[in-house]
Amino acid sequence: MRAVVFEQFGEPATVKDVAAPTPTPHGVVVRVEATGLCRSDWHGWQGHDPDITLPHVPGHELAGVVEATGTAVTGWRPGDRVTVPFVCACGGCPACAAGDQQVCERQTQPGFTHWGSFAQYVALDHADVNLVALPEELSYGTAASLGCRFATAFRAVVTQGRVAAGEWVAVHGCGGVGLSAVMIAAASGARVIAVDVSPQALDLARKFGAAECVDASAVTDSAGAGTAGAGTAAAIHDLTGGGAHLSLDALGSPATCAASVNSLRRRGRHIQVGLLPSETGTTPVPMARAIALELELLGSHGMAAHAYPQMLELVRAGILRPDLLVTSTIPLDAAPAALAAMGTAPGSGVTVIEPWS
Structure with a gap:
């Protein structure tokens, strides 16, 4: 063959x-x-x-x-x-x-x-x-x-994320997994915020049901304050009036993971979908925020x-x-x-x- x-x-x-x-x-x-x-x-x-x-x-x-x-x-x-x-x-x-x-x-x-x-x-x-x-x-x-990608996103949004109609859902990274998550969350009645640095990816996210889009490259420079993903998280808090109920890192990077966790409101739910390879095998996660706001941090694997x-x-x-x-x-x-x-x-x-x- x-x-x-x-x-x-x-x-x-x-x-x-x-x-x-x-x-x-x-x-x-x-x-x-x-x-x-x-x-x-x-x-x-x-x-x-x-x-x-x-x-x-x-x-x-x-x-x-x-x-x-x-x-x-x-x-x-x-x-x-x-x-x-x-x-x-x-x-x-x-x-x-x-x-x-x-x-x-x-x-x-x-x-x-x-x-x-x-x-x-x-x-x-x-x-x-x-x-x-x-x-x-x-x-x-x-x-x-x-x-x-699609099955992984389906389980991440529906089973692990427990999405509910009317909730704000942030999707960080609009490749195949992220766009699938946007479509599935929107079909579930959620209000979806798509996050990416690619205008083409954000255009597709709008097509598949995103209510709002955030260009991560644009907000980081103006509101980054030296913290990975801080600008993106701030933009999501502004759009939602307090933060997302559910947020997914569909890309897999220290910046998108931190942005996802930091974009949540109190008792929000973060789902890590994207792989996070690193030289040490670990990735920094804002755990102080997870404790203070009683956040749920979950993985999703197919x-x-x-x-x-x-x-x-x-x-x-x-x-x-x-x-x-x-x-x-x-x-x-x-x-x-x-x-x-x-x-x-x-x-x-x-x-x-x-x-x-």
């Missing part, structure tokens, strides 16, 4: 012919019809994920058709249209038994723990636990955005396969439109350059790779 491969972290990836995978007894091989290009893939390429061994094929958001099944798989057969969460659970650990497959103790992740979906085929573990059937009316390109039906029903009904988030479709040969560009120009919306085009 053809796949995107990198031999060294941070060095240019190439498209080459490699051996196609075979299914494990409990797994499947999926013919990849579409796969999303995500900032998490860029983090992996940069060496920020300790699970990656070289050489490596990235890619963790995918949709396609079951090509082959392992001998122990009972619920799937070749020809089934499927997608999968980026966290593939084992189905047998205490976390899985509690229904928390997104934090499985023995999880695997395509594109991280093993070769991923920037390829014509990908192997997936424990298929009967992890695969999600795709409605016929859902295109592969749209479905590819569900496995990480969404288990069994939780997909609620989201898919809203998509089927047209209440949620993940298809509108797909702003670019590229062939496999263009993926290495697009991956590298995410470090300096992440782009607006979701880019989908079609490995067979």
